[in-house]
Amino acid sequence: MYDGGKILVGIVIFVLFAAFPFYNNIGKVSAKPEPKLDTPVIQQLSEKKCVEPKDFMRAEHMQLLNNWRDFAIREGKRVYINSEGKEFKISLQNTCMNCHSNKKEFCDKCHNYAAVKPYCWTCHIEPKEKQL
Amino acid sequence: MSMDRREFLKIAGFSTIGIGVGWILSRPGEFLEASQFLQTKELLKAKQWAMVVDMRRFKTEEDYRKVIDACHKIHNVPDFGNPKDEIKWIWADTFEHAFPGQENEFMPESMKHKPFILLCNHCENPPCVRVCPTKATFKRKDGITMQDLHRCIGCRYCMAACPFGARSFNYRDPRPAIKEPNPEYPTRMIGVVEKCTFCEERLAKGQIPACVEASNGALTFGDIADPNSEVRRLLNTNYTIRRKAELGTRPVVYYILDIPTSVVSGGESNA
Ligand code: SF4
Ligand code: SF4
Ligand code: SF4
Numbered sequence: 437m438y439d440g441g442k443i444l445v446g447i448v449i450f451v452l453f454a455a456f457p458f459y460n461n462i463g464k465v466s467a468k469p470e471p472k473l474d475t476p477v478i479q480q481l482s483e484k485k486c487v488e489p490k491d492f493m494r495a496e497h498m499q500l501l502n503n504w505r506d507f508a509i510r511e512g513k514r515v516y517i518n519s520e521g522k523e524f525k526i527s528l529q530n531t532c533m534n535c536h537s538n539k540k541e542f543c544d545k546c547h548n549y550a551a552v553k554p555y556c557w558t559c560h561i562e563p564k565e566k567q568l
Numbered sequence: 569m570s571m572d573r574r575e576f577l578k579i580a581g582f583s584t585i586g587i588g589v590g591w592i593l594s595r596p597g598e599f600l601e602a603s604q605f606l607q608t609k610e611l612l613k614a615k616q617w618a619m620v621v622d623m624r625r626f627k628t629e630e631d632y633r634k635v636i637d638a639c640h641k642i643h644n645v646p647d648f649g650n651p652k653d654e655i656k657w658i659w660a661d662t663f664e665h666a667f668p669g670q671e672n673e674f675m676p677e678s679m680k681h682k683p684f685i686l687l688c689n690h691c692e693n694p695p696c697v698r699v700c701p702t703k704a705t706f707k708r709k710d711g712i713t714m715q716d717l718h719r720c721i722g723c724r725y726c727m728a729a730c731p732f733g734a735r736s737f738n739y740r741d742p743r744p745a746i747k748e749p750n751p752e753y754p755t756r757m758i759g760v761v762e763k764c765t766f767c768e769e770r771l772a773k774g775q776i777p778a779c780v781e782a783s784n785g786a787l788t789f790g791d792i793a794d795p796n797s798e799v800r801r802l803l804n805t806n807y808t809i810r811r812k813a814e815l816g817t818r819p820v821v822y823y824i825l826d827i828p829t830s831v832v833s834g835g836e837s838n839a
Contacts, residue, residue, distance in 0.1 A: 488603075503605075509716045512708060513605040514772050525608075530752055558757040559717065561644075561749055 469549040472541035477534055486535075487518050498554075501528060529560045537563040610774030615793035616692065616711035617766055618820035619777075620802045621685050625786035626826070632660050635685060638782035639764070644755045646745035653745075655736040655756075657764040658687040658779055666811055676828055685787070687779075688713060688734035688764040689811060689819030696726035696735070711820065712766045722759040731815055735763045792820060 478484055486493045488500065507513040508526045516524045525531050536542045539562045547554065571579075626632060639645070639658045646655050660683035664671045671680065690713045696705050697713060704719035705726050727735045741758045749755065753769070756762050766789075767777035780787040790799035799822075802808075808822040 505718055507605040509714070509718065510706070511605070512607060512611070512710075512768065512772070514608050515606040517604040517606065519603055523606075526605075529754060555757075559754040561751050561753075561755065563751070 469545040471543075471545045472538055475535060475537045475542075477537065481535075487516065487522075487524050489519075501532075501556075504528070528556060533560075533563045539563060608772045608774075610772070612771045612774055612776070614710045614791035616791065616820060617690065618711070618790065618792035618799050618822070619687075619766075619780070620788045620799050620808065620822045620824065622786050622788070622802070622806075622824045623682065623684065623826040624824060625784070626682070626685065631784075631786065632683060632685065635779045635783045635787065636660070638778040639767075641748070642750050642753060642778050644742070644746050644749050644753055645762075646742035646755075647747070648740065648745045653739050655738065655742065655762065657736075657762070658685065660684060661686055667809065668812070669814075670809070678828055679826060682826060684823065686732070686734075686811070687821065688730075688766075689732055689817070689821045690764075690766055692818035692820060693816060695729040695731070695817060699725040699729040701725065708768070710771075712768055713763075714765060714768060715761070715763060717754075717756060717760050717762065720760040722761060724761060726761055731812055731817065732819075735761050737761050 473484070488496075493500070504516065504526045505528075507516075514526045516526050518524065533539065636658050640647070640656075643657060645657055648654065663675075663679055663682065663684060666684040666686055690711060692711065694705075694707065694713050697707050700706070701723060702719045702721055704716045704721070706714055706716070708714050722737065724737055727737060738756050738758050738760055742756050743749075746755060767775070767779075770777060775781070776789050777787075780789045788798050788802055790797035792799050792803075794800065802824065803822060806824045808824050810819045810822055813819065
């Protein structure tokens, strides 16, 4: 075998490079996020329910928001009737964030943990954090 | 375990079906399918929205300012304080610029120098829609030339296609240049194009456009397809012009000119 040394060095460099995401995160692993739901608006709800059941919202809220924005902007349909037949105004800024005014404690906690950076907030104005 | 080709294909086939069924069962959106999307009950409807600008009613600077401010405030239109970065949804410019080719040496001085209120013409045949590669700019059923800022990639084809300069590009992050942000309306981000939307978000709430509301009757908004509408009444009883009608984009913003009364009565006495 010729150039065995060079190949070995190459492999080491490659492995270091390919494994960068792993060792870069060592020690940074934070605790499982626990989003907070206590905002003044949510506290006042008689029934503390989102527009759809919790499990669905947890897994599919991005899909729902995507549909909401398409229906609102592209079809001019700004009312959502949920699986229970209840009506909601379609608006991230004025409907979702009205309840979830604790964006840092609610949205950001999981988004940071999952390292996703939704760009909703470059345009939609996030609510001013209200103190309980 | 050995396997002949036939057996392998069988297993492979069943696995594919299995994956497909699994995908259907675990498919998101069972709630989305159960749910429905509707228009708001308050929504103001029309076949073709249109606007009439009565230039006779624009006299003082205040008349212009309140109309422009009404729009720019509620829509978080930034003010960078320089023409290079300017973003405008509704603005004022001279007759010469608004109606090029129509000006002449001998037109009344008052008209020559009078600023005209300009905005997107929501053309019935809009070139901006035709050129937009992402369909971010599209035509709504009620005639509004709408822009989906979620889709705009900032290619600026629409700006090149619009013969009225009705679109502005965000060269800079607009947020720092918005003095009092309206928390109920989004801002824009760097790299997208924006323009007047005929206040579609207000129509959905049953409200007329903000500029019309603030104009004290100088702007009139309505359904041009409805012969009994106020815009049609104004078009029937006044001589109106449109911007660059010769280009065939069919603008639906009409202008009633401010001809000095002395000129009009002079004409009548000679008749
Ligand atoms: S005025 Fe310009 S932006 Fe507005 S619809 Fe016509 S071509 Fe499009
Ligand atoms: S800048 Fe945006 S709206 Fe204009 S043509 Fe490109 S994608 Fe369409
Ligand atoms: S119709 Fe609405 S968006 Fe268009 S200029 Fe008037 S206030 Fe602005």
